[in-house]
Amino acid sequence: MNNHPAIRKGAVAVITGAAVGIGYAIARRVASEGMNVVLFDRDPTALDGATKALLNEFPEVKLLVIKGDVTSESDLHQLYEKSCEFGEVSLLVNNAAIIKGAGPWDGVSKWRTLMDINFWSVLTLQQLFVETMFSQKGPAAIVNLGSKEGITTRPGNAAYSVSKAAVKVLTEQLAHELREKVGDRISAHLLIPGYTFTPMNFPGMTNDTQKPDSPWTADQVADRLIGGMGQGDFYIFCEDNESNWALDQRRMQWSADDMIQNRPALSRWHKEYAEQFADFIADVADK
Numbered sequence: 001m002n003n004h005p006a007i008r009k010g011a012v013a014v015i016t017g018a019a020v021g022i023g024y025a026i027a028r029r030v031a032s033e034g035m036n037v038v039l040f041d042r043d044p045t046a047l048d049g050a051t052k053a054l055l056n057e058f059p060e061v062k063l064l065v066i067k068g069d070v071t072s073e074s075d076l077h078q079l080y081e082k083s084c085e086f087g088e089v090s091l092l093v094n095n096a097a098i099i100k101g102a103g104p105w106d107g108v109s110k111w112r113t114l115m116d117i118n119f120w121s122v123l124t125l126q127q128l129f130v131e132t133m134f135s136q137k138g139p140a141a142i143v144n145l146g147s148k149e150g151i152t153t154r155p156g157n158a159a160y161s162v163s164k165a166a167v168k169v170l171t172e173q174l175a176h177e178l179r180e181k182v183g184d185r186i187s188a189h190l191l192i193p194g195y196t197f198t199p200m201n202f203p204g205m206t207n208d209t210q211k212p213d214s215p216w217t218a219d220q221v222a223d224r225l226i227g228g229m230g231q232g233d234f235y236i237f238c239e240d241n242e243s244n245w246a247l248d249q250r251r252m253q254w255s256a257d258d259m260i261q262n263r264p265a266l267s268r269w270h271k272e273y274a275e276q277f278a279d280f281i282a283d284v285a286d287k
């Protein structure tokens, strides 16, 4: 299968939250395609480790390493300016996010912190880089990181779910507007990882930490991204070793049916619907 034309040797990929986890795996994957990579992260130690590991594996790779925080407008502008000086930016991956959220009536300041990282930085960078992509002649792509928490919106972390639902809608709107304006020269994609073996889920993990069976590796997610983009997919779903694609489809169907059938909100987690939901997924749950 051919790669998406934005994934090309010598062009620049800009990745936020690139020091560990899925961001690092994407950096590694695009470096293996000969892209020049901008690594942006707020964690200097992890950035240093990522830089060394990438240069060790890909001695030819051209890296631009920027320590910064996606909540800082000036850091984002600096990232934009330095990236454009570095070369033709054909890929932006808005990956940085935090999971520690807040419930519906928790303080607004907690919500603001999370939304600054998970949503406003995505919008800001998307707006900065899309203008440059318009002015360039070559193909380009913007990948935003969604989550199943932003689609079926499991209860327990309302702020995170809201941020990922916002990123989903933003990216859908972006994809449509790009299609209308430039056809398929610049595309947008929503990457939707499943449960993944990263520091987000395993804080403090090291190279020696044993991966449990359930999560996918971050490399599997990065491979799925490159494969999905190559096929021209907008929604790039990842299953994991607990949830297969048929089960994910059923869960999304149930979620949409809450509105269509006028059921209570989040009825999947409502005790009066437990049996009905179990029946609904019974034939796909163990596949």
Ligand SMILES: NC(=O)c1ccc[n+]([C@@H]2O[C@H](COP(=O)([O-])OP(=O)(O)OC[C@H]3O[C@@H](n4cnc5c(N)ncnc54)[C@H](O)[C@@H]3O)[C@@H](O)[C@H]2O)c1
Residues within 6 Å of the ligand: 016, 017, 018, 019, 020, 021, 022, 023, 040, 041, 042, 043, 046, 068, 069, 070, 071, 094, 095, 096, 097, 098, 117, 145, 146, 147, 148, 192, 193, 194, 195, 196, 197, 198, 199, 200, 201
């Ligand atoms: N891990 C999963 O199971 C999973 C599932 C669905 C979606 N996602 C999404 O995938 C993306 C990557 O997740 P991950 O698991 O690799 O996360 P992670 O926590 O393992 O790594 C996130 C990286 O982002 C950086 N970062 C966080 N806040 C930042 C800030 N304010 N400024 C700059 N850098 C910052 C961190 O330093 C870290 O290097 C996120 O958008 C996450 O919501 C992850």
